Every structure is written in structure tokens, then in C-alpha cells.
Amino acid sequence: MAVAKLHMACNLITSTLLNYQNLARSSQLILPTLYNHHSNSLNILPSITTSRRRRISTVYNAVKAEESLQNKTTPVASSKLVLVIGASGGVGQLVVASLLNRNIKSRLLVRDPEKATTLFGEQDEDKLQVFKGDIRNPEDLDPSIFEGVTHVICCTGTTAFPSKRWDGDNTPERVDCDGARNLISALPPSLKRVVLVSSVGVTKFNELPWSIMNLCGVLKYKKMGEDCLIKSGLPYTIIRPGRLTDGPYTSYDLNTLLKATAGERRAVVISQGDKLVGEVSRLVVAEACLQALDIECTQGQIYEINSVKGEGPESNKDKWEELFRAATAKS
Ligand SMILES: NC(=O)c1ccc[n+]([C@@H]2O[C@H](COP(=O)([O-])OP(=O)(O)OC[C@H]3O[C@@H](n4cnc5c(N)ncnc54)[C@H](OP(=O)(O)O)[C@@H]3O)[C@@H](O)[C@H]2O)c1
Numbered sequence: 001m002a003v004a005k006l007h008m009a010c011n012l013i014t015s016t017l018l019n020y021q022n023l024a025r026s027s028q029l030i031l032p033t034l035y036n037h038h039s040n041s042l043n044i045l046p047s048i049t050t051s052r053r054r055r056i057s058t059v060y061n062a063v064k065a066e067e068s069l070q071n072k073t074t075p076v077a078s079s080k081l082v083l084v085i086g087a088s089g090g091v092g093q094l095v096v097a098s099l100l101n102r103n104i105k106s107r108l109l110v111r112d113p114e115k116a117t118t119l120f121g122e123q124d125e126d127k128l129q130v131f132k133g134d135i136r137n138p139e140d141l142d143p144s145i146f147e148g149v150t151h152v153i154c155c156t157g158t159t160a161f162p163s164k165r166w167d168g169d170n171t172p173e174r175v176d177c178d179g180a181r182n183l184i185s186a187l188p189p190s191l192k193r194v195v196l197v198s199s200v201g202v203t204k205f206n207e208l209p210w211s212i213m214n215l216c217g218v219l220k221y222k223k224m225g226e227d228c229l230i231k232s233g234l235p236y237t238i239i240r241p242g243r244l245t246d247g248p249y250t251s252y253d254l255n256t257l258l259k260a261t262a263g264e265r266r267a268v269v270i271s272q273g274d275k276l277v278g279e280v281s282r283l284v285v286a287e288a289c290l291q292a293l294d295i296e297c298t299q300g301q302i303y304e305i306n307s308v309k310g311e312g313p314e315s316n317k318d319k320w321e322e323l324f325r326a327a328t329a330k331s
Contacts, residue, residue: 086156094286135179141186180225266312272331276304
């Protein structure tokens with residue numbers, strides 16, 4: 001009886017709050033290759049793809065189309081070099097596509113560099129560099145990966161419950177806790193900002209309904225990852241999304257998908273104190289990460305983020321600053 005109740009509660013939570021597992025299933029349908037490259041033994045071989053630009057990926061085109069659609073002004077090239085970890089994931093892809101579109105140099109740390117090429121095309125190496133590495137393996141995190149990096153966005157993750165994405169021990173404990181700790185320990189103190197994507201509910205993993213989502217520890221381990229960053233002394237911003245919607249942006253019909261979904265969920269709700277429950281568009285999370293890099297008041301802060309129907313800040317820095325400031329003032 002108790003097991004049956006737990007099962008029902010589990011179903012309810014996974015479908016209404018942080019539906020990581022369903023997301024993983026849909027991701028598998030759309031991009032099976034994403035789950036076929038789990039190597040635990042990537043030797044330290046930070047390899048840069050050096051070939052020249054030839055083709056542009058669907059993700060990049062889609063974000064570009066979306067940004068043109070919103071009539072945005074693309075900022076000029078900057079002196080930033082942003083390291084993105086989790087670049088092949090839902091949020092990560094959008095972060096990288098926006099960086100490319102804004103002429104901001106980026107470096108990716110991915111387990112499968114070929115996947116990055118498929119997603120982002122072959123770009124000039126002064127615009128996009130790809131290193132191979134698994135954050136669970138400290139030996140993969142060679143100092144050369146961090147050379148010249150000014151900012152970091154980490155949006156790695158795995159499923160909350162056992163799935164194919166746990167293959168090779170890629171569990172929440174290993175990714176969200178051990179991996180985050182390895183990465184944070186390897187980061188140079190010179191960084192201007194480290195943005196970590198975590199999750200709402202991490203401070204309440206022992207309380208219902210969060211305790212159900214946390215049955216395999218995902219929230220607890222994400223909190224441990226957060227704590228590690230906070231204690232590191234690095235200038236950080238932690239973004240805790242609600243249940244992620246839209247995407248995972250790997251469909252060949254990506255353009256349509258972006259216009260249809262992000263168009264409705266542009267209004268942004270930011271809060272502090274882990275009180276927020278709801279959903280957020282991956283596009284909004286990606287934009288929040290990018291904006292936090294440059295908005296001074298977000299340093300040393302933790303924000304929960306949702307998005308709702310309506311007009312949003314899009315890529316307007318002043319509007320984002322206002323949202324972050326208002327959230328900080330309220331808490
Ligand atoms: N889904 C939700 O509703 C929800 C809600 C709140 C918070 N979040 C969190 O939000 C963040 C972004 O979510 P998402 O759905 O965009 O992520 P995602 O699509 O699951 O992508 C995860 C990324 O992490 C990478 N990764 C996994 N294990 C790794 C490892 N050992 N070493 C290096 N990279 C590794 C994956 O690379 P591979 O391609 O190599 O697998 C992928 O690029 C995650 O932290 C997630 O937990 C999700």
C-alpha cells in the first residue's frame with residue numbers, strides 16, 4: 001500500500017514539477033546519439049577542433065532566427081572567453097548558440113567533441129574551441145582548458161532517476177556533486193564569474209514533495225555542488241530553474257519549435273530563498289546565465305527562475321538587471 005502511494009506520488013511529482021526523466025526519454029527519441037557516448041575513460045586529450053567554418057548548425061540558426069525575430073541588437077565582439085560545460089545539453093546548446101550569435105568567444109568542454117561539431121558546425125577556432133573531458137575525471141581537467149578563460153557557465157546534469165544516461169556511473173552523485181567539485185577545484189582564481197545551473201528545491205530535498213524528486217539524491221547532490229562553488233571563493237552566480245520546458249532543441253525542425261514555444265514564455269520571474277515552484281523555458285535559463293556574467297549585482301547570489309506567458313526581457317541587459325535587483329531586494 002505504502003509502495004503504491006509512493007509510486008503514485010512519484011508519478012505526480014515527475015509530471016508536474018521537475019520532470020527530468022520524461023525529458024530524458026524525449027531527448028532520447030529526438031537525439032539518440034546523445035546517449036551513446038558515455039566513456040568513463042577519456043584520457044587527458046584536450047583536443048581543439050581546428051578546421052574552418054563550413055556549415056552552421058540548426059541550433060545556431062534557430063537562435064539567430066529567434067533573436068532576429070525579436071529585433072535584438074547583437075552586441076559587438078567582446079574580450080570575454082566563456083567556457084561552457086554541458087554545452088551539448090538543452091540549456092548548454094542555447095548558451096553556445098547565443099554566444100556565437102553575439103560574437104563572444106567560447107570554449108566547450110564536452111565528453112564527445114563530434115557531437116559539438118554536429119550541433120554548432122565547424123567554426124573558426126578563435127570563435128569556438130572544443131575540448132574533450134568528463135568532469136567526473138579530475139585528470140581530464142587539464143589547466144590548458146582554463147587558459148585565457150574569463151567566465152564559466154556550467155549547465156551539466158543527468159537524470160534524477162535511473163536511465164540510460166546513468167550508464168557508466170554517470171549518476172547525480174557523480175555529475176552534480178563529484179563532477180561539480182572536480183570542476184570547481186580546477187578553475188583558476190582569476191575568473192570574473194562562474195555561473196552554475198542548479199535546480200529549485202535543493203534546500204528542501206528532505207521535504208515533500210521534493211523528497212520524492214530526491215529519491216536518488218539529485219537535489220541533495222546539486223546542493224553539494226552549489227556549496228562547493230560558494231566555498232571556493234570564486235565569483236559565482238547560481239541559477240536554479242524550475243521544471244525546464246521547450247527543447248531539447250535538437251530537432252531538425254528547431255526553428256519552428258523555438259518560435260512556437262519561447263514566443264509564449266518570455267516573461268521572467270526571479271526569486272530568492274528557494275520558494276519558487278513552476279516552469280521555465282530553456283531559452284530563458286540560457287539568457288539568464290549569459291546576462292549574469294555581466295551584471296555586477298548577481299555576484300555571490302542564488303536565484304530561482306521561472307518563465308510565464310507574456311513579454312519578457314529578451315536580451316536586454318537593463319531589464320535583466322532590474323529583474324535580478326528586484327529579486328535581491330525582496331529576499
Ligand atoms: N529537466 C528539468 O526539468 C530540470 C529542472 C531543474 C534543473 N535542471 C538542471 O538544469 C541543467 C540543464 O538541464 P538540461 O535539461 O539543459 O541538461 P541536459 O540536456 O540533461 O544536458 C546535460 C549536459 O551535461 C553534460 N554532462 C553529463 N554528464 C557529464 C559529465 N560527466 N561530464 C561532462 N558533461 C556531462 C551532458 O553531456 P553529454 O552530451 O555528454 O551527455 C549535457 O551536455 C541541469 O543541471 C539539470 O539538472 C533540470
